[in-house]
Amino acid sequence: MGTDSPTLLDQLFDAPAQRTVPVLVPMPAPKPYSYLVPAHMHVEPGSIVQVPLGPRQVMGVVWDGEDRPDVDPKKLKSITHVFDCPPLKPDMRGFLDWVAGYTLSPPGLVARMALRAPAALDPEPMVEGLRLTETRPDRLTPARARVIEAAGNGLFWTRSGLAHAANVSSSVIDGLTAQGVFETAFMPPPPVVAPPDPDYRPVSLDPGQARAARVVCAAAQKGSFEVALIDGVTGSGKTEVYFEAIAETLRRGRQVLILLPEIALTAAFLQRFEARFGAKPAEWHSELAPRTREKVWRQVTEGGVRVVAGARSALFLPFTDLGLIIVDEEHDPAYKQEDRVFYNARDMAVVRARLGDFPLVLVSATPSLESRVNGETGRYSPVHLPTRFAEAALPDLGLIDMRRHPPARGGFLSPVLVNAIGKTVERGEQALLFLNRRGYAPLTLCRVCGHRFQCPQCSSWLVEHRFRGQIQCHHCGYAERTPEVCPECGTFDHLAACGPGVERIAEEIDGHFPGARTIVLSSDLMGVKRLRLELEAIAKGEADIVVGTQLVAKGHNFPLMTLVGVVDADLGLSNGDPRAAERTFQLLSQVTGRAGRTGRKSQGLIQTYQPTHPVMQAIVSGDREAFYQRETVERERALLPPFGRLAAVIVSADTRGEAEAHARGLRQAAPAAADIRILGPAEAPLAMIRGRHRFRLLVHGKRSSDMQAFMRAMIAAGPKPRGTLAVQVDIDPQSFL
DNA sequence: AGCACGCCGACT
């Protein structure tokens, strides 16, 4: 590092002539900063460098374009180090720029997402390898024989790897090395994953799958930008179809990225991949151990890793030759990041594929509305997969009209559902009860004075968590011990829990079936590790009744699960979100799909007070087409709010695509408004004050810091803004390209 | 985003 630093002589004599380059630093500055390049240092656009920034050293990326330092030349500092690492390629730099522009985020913060592996920037150290020589030890013990046997393939072994393979301690190997039985050499570090073999174990596809596979393989063969949308119900074999596209891309020697929502829970997926390709894909998600993370990052940039399966952040890995992206469960809201840089990884993946000119495959049993519309308009190529299995293997879905079959007093489960659970358990099979609400009860009130427990920080109701003895705010994380006394009227022991959470449903189940093994699965009760173990235990039959939140809906298979009960199907329908029906439909499809994957007779029972609601009808009739068409019309209508006469509109939203959707709707609602612009929270206040028009400002901020920044900027701007301030729910884009 | 600087409450 020291050799890169400018010497005193450099500074005295060369400084005036020194070249400067723009460098993106991991900071919310609107543009790159300028840095001096020391005389003998080589940098090019994309070089990953270390630079001084205020009191610390940070990493940055040399960026494109002419550098025009607009700062006192004496303040310019020099690049301290160039990392020995492949520079970011032009298409990656273009992608990062595009994302920054589109999401209204500082480019430095976007670039930072691509460099999320600090210690990986210099090459991994070489490791010492051992290879068998002709020499043999003077005394051949059984342990020594095993080692020689194991190492007999003429390849280099690591010391610990060989010890493990021969089932001996490493001191045996040290002994042999000392006698000259092994020669040592430095070799490149071992790959984090073995290379996948596209022809390892192809599965036979049924005619429907084969047809779909031909479409995606043709795209993979062509290798140019194209978006396929694979749409098929649970169990139709979508994964096998896109595996074929992956195989094709691997044969062409290019890298593949598989995006999955919440990969930490998808051990089953990795196994399926390994069974098909003979090796696991490299994983990329937030739970990764730092060492592994660095290795994966490094080997992805160098091209050693061929396939990455990852969460949304994997989209920002600097692949050396990415040739295909798969976005599985394309509709899943987990693809949206609403932190720092706001983006939807599914949409950004399409952009990355277009900029890199390679194909992309979107996959879902319940595609998002916007992807369906893009399929219909020909922007994407729809690939429909017919149902593979006989009807009998799909769960028999039915609604329970809660007005006709009300629960017992104080309970939340109708006798119809309780009955079905009883029969299931008697048969030695499993039942799953789904309720998308953590904790014991969503609201606590005082029976004497009517006081409701509210969050002191954000005004939502505090949720009782009885297992923990706490009441918690699910929005801001505020928590306190469950009180026994009403803070308002001082009455002791008269607090009432209102409404159900999973803990309360489990309590009700225990009352009905005291002998059954009931388990609660909720994200707040256990870490990812524990959860994985619990899911495995359940799959092995170590529980009779599972009560779970949303996480049970995500792709885990329970072979003995023959009954799925939805406790409150109406829950998500009344929260004012224009996507409520779509989301509920997707969630109910997914959770009822947890039953009936084994060929056994299985059923899904859905408790609802609105049995005629289009979502409920779509679920039981299986007529998804009609539902989607209706929802598309509804969504169009939601995008046309009654804004009356508007001269100008400024929109700010958490996801750029959502702001676009607003803007489109508003342009239609008010064609006279020529000046509809989309601005970030920092620019919007200024425009509000300087603008000469009447306007309406839409701000969506789940982040309080964002709103605070906005308000601060508004106050700093001085005069009182003209216009109205409205808070609007977020809406997904119909399209964005 | 991080980090320093700076100004007011409870404590070894």
Add this chain to the structure above:
DNA sequence: GTCGGCGTGCTC
């Protein structure tokens, strides 16, 4: 008398 809370401001 200090330690420490987080508000404000700056970084090529």
